């Protein structure tokens with residue numbers, strides 16, 4: 361056991377607590393009320409534009425609306441006390457220089473003060489579209505225009521239909537997914553800090569999921585961390601698909617930097633997990649060995665032991681989408697169907713949606729959420745000013761609408777990237793990806809790692825200062 365790692369974690373936990381405490385002292389009276397699920401029938405207020413979700417999309421649309429017209433009456437409803445960024449959070453797992461949990465946690469006081477939108481710390485529990493009312497844990501908010509940016513939820517029930525509620529709760533606690541801001545990131549960091557020699561297993565969701573390169577960046581950062589701390593073991597990725605985002609760039613980096621420490625197991629479907637025994641059972645495909653000379657692949661069931669399991673379940677749209685009774689795609693994610701080349705929903709002209717939940721074929725990323733937030737603010741501002749508006753992407757492609765970096769190495773820090781150009785297909789806004797190589801001929805470079813840090817700092821400055 362490495363005591364230094366445990367000591368470092370204690371310091372990290374204290375700094376996050378300090379940030380959270382600072383954020384609480386900046387709360388408004390409404391925010392300071394105790395959290396709870398009790399739904400009050402009391403009408404608290406009416407706002408011209410209400411945004412559900414104070415994440416990447418929600419904060420961007422709120423700020424952009426106020427920049428377009430300071431007289432717009434904008435309220436953001438957010439259930440968490442503080443903002444926590446998922447982008448760049450894998451750098452914390454890798455223990456890159458100067459990074460700690462407090463790098464990702466921000467208080468909402470600063471943007472509220474600077475841009476002048478309102479913020480209610482409450483959880484949305486129901487939406488009545490006919491009455492244009494949002495039910496929250498503190499009371500009812502009325503709206504003229506509603507923007508949804510609630511992000512994702514986990515679909516343990518859909519992926520593991522035979523698991524009991526108790527088993528799901530146990531698995532959630534013991535094998536943190538860390539794909540949604542919150543304590544699960546702290547839990548995963550703690551487990552890695554306390555781990556003995558042994559393997560770390562990461563499971564990849566099926567279907568649409570938040571930030572498709574995230575599990576693979578995480579594998580890179582865990583491998584970097586294990587190497588640095590001299591922890592013996594592998595990082596095993598169980599992927600239901602054969603390939604993944606930035607595939608060639610990740611594979612090249614892993615081969616160069618980690619020998620065979622990172623093992624990608626394609627076509628691997630999880631069957632069961634036993635958090636007490638620390639075992640995971642899955643179906644996978646291997647080369648046939650039973651009949652000599654026949655070759656080919658066969659499906660086998662395997663059970664392996666893990667030291668830390670990062671079980672990332674399938675994703676679905678946040679329940680807020682269902683509360684709004686909007687038309688959604690028929691897949692297991694349930695993406696919000698949009699009204700043509702727009703961020704207005706197909707179902708209700710007074711409800712807009714942005715970020716991870718939209719059915720446009722653009723990557724579910726923070727950068728895209730921010731882009732869609734700006735587009736949506738433009739649309740709403742034109743509408744409220746009585747002017748016609750067409751999204752620029754309808755007439756000309758948007759170059760690098762999404763730029764997504766992934767850290768792959770430490771000492772020296774190196775990263776890879778993908779850019780997506782956005783265009784209108786006549787049905788949806790679509791993103792076409794390109795993974796560039798560095799001048800060295802390799803995908804990864806130190807320059808891209810610097811760009812990753814710059815992108816993150818810029819994104820946070822855009823939301824908070």
Ligand SMILES: Cc1cc2nc3c(=O)[nH]c(=O)nc-3n(C[C@H](O)[C@H](O)[C@H](O)COP(=O)(O)OP(=O)(O)OC[C@H]3O[C@@H](n4cnc5c(N)ncnc54)[C@H](O)[C@@H]3O)c2cc1C
Nearest residue numbers: 413415416417439446447484511571715716725726727729
């Ligand atoms: C490990 C990891 C790494 C990533 N790296 C990158 C990256 O490098 N670059 C990049 O661009 N993207 C990255 N992403 C993706 C990015 O985090 C998301 O795509 C982005 O946050 C989506 O924005 P959003 O506004 O849709 O949702 P979020 O940012 O999740 O915001 C949703 C908000 O809604 C709130 N909410 C939900 N339900 C309710 C309710 N009922 N009542 C009130 N509030 C509610 C939530 O608390 C949350 O604050 C990464 C993600 C992960 C997990």
